[in-house]
Amino acid sequence: MATRTRDRGATIATAVSMMTIRHIASAFLALLMLVSCGGGSSSTTSNPGSSSSPASGSGGSSGSSGGSGTSAAAQLAVKIGKPARLLVGLGTTDVASIQAQAIKPDIFDQYLVGADGTSASWPLWNLPAGDYVNIVAAEADSLGAVPMFTLYQMATNGDGNLSGLTNATFMTNYWSNVVLLFQRLAIYDKPALVNFEPDFWGYVQQQAPNGDPTQMPAMVSLAPDCAGLPNHAVGVAQCLLTIARKYAPKAVVGYPPSDWGANGNIASVVSFMNQIGANRADFVVMQTLDRDAGCFEDQNVADSCVRAGSGWYWDETNTTHPNFSDHLAEVLTYHQGIGLPIVWWQTPLGVPAATPGGTSQHWRDNRVHYFLTHPAELTAVGGLGVVFSAGEAHQTGITTDGGQFQTLAAAYLAAPVMLP
Numbered sequence: 001m002a003t004r005t006r007d008r009g010a011t012i013a014t015a016v017s018m019m020t021i022r023h024i025a026s027a028f029l030a031l032l033m034l035v036s037c038g039g040g041s042s043s044t045t046s047n048p049g050s051s052s053s054p055a056s057g058s059g060g061s062s063g064s065s066g067g068s069g070t071s072a073a074a075q076l077a078v079k080i081g082k083p084a085r086l087l088v089g090l091g092t093t094d095v096a097s098i099q100a101q102a103i104k105p106d107i108f109d110q111y112l113v114g115a116d117g118t119s120a121s122w123p124l125w126n127l128p129a130g131d132y133v134n135i136v137a138a139e140a141d142s143l144g145a146v147p148m149f150t151l152y153q154m155a156t157n158g159d160g161n162l163s164g165l166t167n168a169t170f171m172t173n174y175w176s177n178v179v180l181l182f183q184r185l186a187i188y189d190k191p192a193l194v195n196f197e198p199d200f201w202g203y204v205q206q207q208a209p210n211g212d213p214t215q216m217p218a219m220v221s222l223a224p225d226c227a228g229l230p231n232h233a234v235g236v237a238q239c240l241l242t243i244a245r246k247y248a249p250k251a252v253v254g255y256p257p258s259d260w261g262a263n264g265n266i267a268s269v270v271s272f273m274n275q276i277g278a279n280r281a282d283f284v285v286m287q288t289l290d291r292d293a294g295c296f297e298d299q300n301v302a303d304s305c306v307r308a309g310s311g312w313y314w315d316e317t318n319t320t321h322p323n324f325s326d327h328l329a330e331v332l333t334y335h336q337g338i339g340l341p342i343v344w345w346q347t348p349l350g351v352p353a354a355t356p357g358g359t360s361q362h363w364r365d366n367r368v369h370y371f372l373t374h375p376a377e378l379t380a381v382g383g384l385g386v387v388f389s390a391g392e393a394h395q396t397g398i399t400t401d402g403g404q405f406q407t408l409a410a411a412y413l414a415a416p417v418m419l420p
Helices: 009-017 018-039 072-079 095-100 131-145 168-188 200-207 234-248 266-276 293-298 324-338 367-373 375-379 405-416
Strands: 088-093 108-113 146-150 192-196 253-254 283-284 341-349 383-388
Touching: 072 383, 072 405, 088 146, 088 367, 088 405, 095 108, 108 168, 108 192, 108 341, 108 383, 131 146, 131 168, 146 168, 146 341, 168 192, 192 234, 192 283, 234 253, 234 266, 266 324, 283 324, 324 341, 324 375, 324 405, 341 367, 367 375, 367 383, 375 383
Parallel strands: 088 108, 088 383, 108 146, 146 192, 192 253, 253 283, 283 341, 341 383
Antiparallel strands: none
């Protein structure tokens, strides 16, 4: 099954346009947190490319209690301070909406975009430079969640444009931002998750000669922390990991494979990801679809859902294809091939419906419904957690889903599935 996870521009543009208003409120929240806490805060497509008791709340205990699992997933859950059960998170959602529904996510995810040195790039969204990281971390703390950051800087020059890899100005900004991210996480001094560059690795596999990342030139050694690393795409992956381990050892990191990078040849993608060193990270970032299925069924132009392909909506009975068993078999291949726990990211929030399509912010999808009612199937293929979020501003969210996420998350937490 080929998962295409591009076209994030509308989401990012909307997020950037809201930064000023949102961050004034966020900065106030961060100040309150400092005072109170005393510290810093698959769809098939023809185109290439996404135990806690109920009383604990949706986020469960913030400690490491619960279960006696010995799997890598269970150990990683404990390492980040969460119960050893399947974790449930939210992303690209404002804190007020989450709090209004009394949802306590385990993980709270936000994007970090831009590497051109302008005010559109995340380091300058707040002052001092990089404070956005600590604002989001404070927001996560307020929810009882672990912060997650999706580093999405390689798309600064356009979707699939890899020319920045050999541009000294761009790469100097890029590496400076990466160091800043982990320096700010060191100030936070608590566990955090970082998702390294969605889509980028798929484009590298597509565009590198013979799909070989060592043949894709990149300016790596100009980064002071990576002076001895090779100047190609493998060096990029190694440098990201080197900087993370040096500056913020409490952070855990993962690389997202793109199955469209090899036209759905999962074995090839696994081999590629291991070649860049993804198996040296802490988890694998897995995706299903970057929009609600119904939006693609409608081929809605206004909501950035024009894409060739079919089979966006999966069969929950697992009798016709594509279905959830198909996806989980693919995930197991990644889990076994790379050897790390799985974190699903940017999983659509749409609501099941018999009729294809829907309307803006009310598109149909059934991934929330299936995942939260079949959690044992996720842990069986190496799942550590699922982060649900809209991949574009007009997709279904927790304020437009009729309470689906709130209800299903609460039901899951009433009888959580422990990690093996």
